[in-house]
Amino acid sequence: MPASLLWAVDVHGRIYSLSSAGQQWELWRDAPMEFKRVTAAQQCCWSLGCDNGIYLNVFASDVPVRYREETYENQRWNPVDGFSERLLPSDRWQWSDVTGLQHQPLHGFQLPSSSWEWEGDWYVDENFEGEPTEKEGWTYSIDFPSTYTKDKKWNSCVRRRRWIRYRRYKAMDTWAKIPSQPMSLPDPFSDISCGGWEVTEEPRGRLSLWAVSLQGKVWFREGICHHNPEGSSWEEVPLPGEVVQISCGPGDLVWAVLWEGKLIVREGITRDCPKGLSWALVEGPSPEVGASHVSVGSSVVWAVTKDNKVWFRRGVNSHNPCGSGWISMVGEMITISVGLHDQVWAVGCEDRAVYFRQGVTFSELSGKTWRAISAPRDGERSHSSASSHQRLETTQVDRCPVCL
Template structure:
């Protein structure tokens, strides 16, 4: 997507977004939705509602989000009826997946949530069997199950199969939609924090997103199966952590840190495209004796806030050394921090609840030079004086972009109070 977008939540749970080109805070269209946390990527934004449910906002796009469902019809030949649906007791089911190990009748496919709709009915995939497949009905033949299937029918072809397809389309683009509970699984405990990352870990055209969440009981969860054509993902899986977790932050690549209830920090090791959940934890001591309350992870940087609202930068962090080598004190007092594109830093001031932008962040000066207040008009207001508007951002913010950052001129607008 073009341009940059900043997401924020105020003390009343109202969600707002700010585009670099527009220079105005825009209220979330769903006025009844109240959010506690937000996190996002270049294609979508996730949030935890005040009802403890997870919500998803997929950015509008001219390219539809379509997911292909497929199943295989199996038949066996007998000398009386020819090819028939009546199979031997030792055969696979009439309708199965490609391997034939799992039954998949047509009626077993249902929409994962109300956010999807069917594009049409089931149809035979003729193209998978060659140009002349329409004459053969899309069938593939083999001597027996589970031998290799070919499009050529031979004298000893005792079994055959054909693939059926159906597409579903994601219809909730541009709005906040509730993510359904996992099928046949008990719902996780209510979530208190959420963070997504990992979309730059692979060069694959279809970007995967790895979503992490923290529950009220201090457990860590991982959302599987999230990708562009399946933005809701598949299910939640628990991740073992030696102590209770208070907050989590995931970077665009392979960095993941958590804050523990006692103020210590853990860095996840072993994360890669083949093992997105990682393999182990390494303990990182907090910057001071007060202990950490918030951590923010970027491409190659880690920032933290301690209980006295002091801001710290972790030196020497990279993919080969995810724990870094030491802490550097940074001026300013913040409640929390968030990372944008190119390791740009955003913060929420501890005194005024104003959103701040770290000026001067470059590849050679990753800590930047100073904090600059980010201010803009509230959409629909003609006045630049917002002293009467109780718009104090206190929750996580995130900038999303295609390799660009907010212009500094935007950050120098009148402070929003």
């Protein structure tokens, strides 16, 4: 069975992973600093650094991460010069996007971060709709904008050709910092969670990344997919209160904990609207003690209250993301994490050991009992030091359950 990974951060901010095919926690020694949070998906792992920066680790694979940049060169015919760059004032830019509305000169393209490199120089695309064009790649039309053809006709008054250049993501299997936006965010992040890969298969590798700031605001990372693993920008999501922690499942479940201990659920998440439409308020498991942590999977929600009690939410599914009620579970934990196939891990309150929930099945999602994971850290002979992990997430490598 293909291996899967369990991720963890210890109290010193070091990142470890435990493979279902391994016997010990492996330390990621190339980490540039200490980290506060880690969250993972099939193709990558995100982390929140102690410098409040967001870091991305894209796993190496046989399929390179490439992105195609393109721009169009536009010309108009006139009786003196023939086709030239001398356009009418009402025409599009000489160099533009496919619509002609955006100015896109060749020299205006920059790499989005130091994690990318150019594969080569710009070149003319000499194919049009699957057929070769003339050597210089021009396509012709009566006017802008209109339907283009590769054949030049007597009434072809304008022409355009597409220029292409590829860039490749080079920061594989290492922690690369996500560049900040042109304008800095108002306050640092305190929590992150990724998921959403089951919402749609197109575009390939699309993920949802949610973040919480120190002021209790929630942000959504736009544009994450296979050919753009860093995403494009952060968008603030309006809230009914101040959030302290958030969790995103592989599907359309997103839950968050409010400062006063209540919980909110994101509704309206679809293929075309991955960040959803609105929030629904859910009362916490205990009226006397508010929630402190929540974690969601495909069809389950687990929560921990401020007295370290563990709770399971029944009746949760895509049609009813809020569920129907809470069930008290045995055990005292400080954090909890739902992984593949709704399997559950947690960090013990007293011993800080990592626990696995045994007996979780499709027919019994709440499982049967907790079992401590006995695995030494990298370079250590005993398993006692494995008890200082304070935050863990799971990642699937080849769509298989984690087997520990």
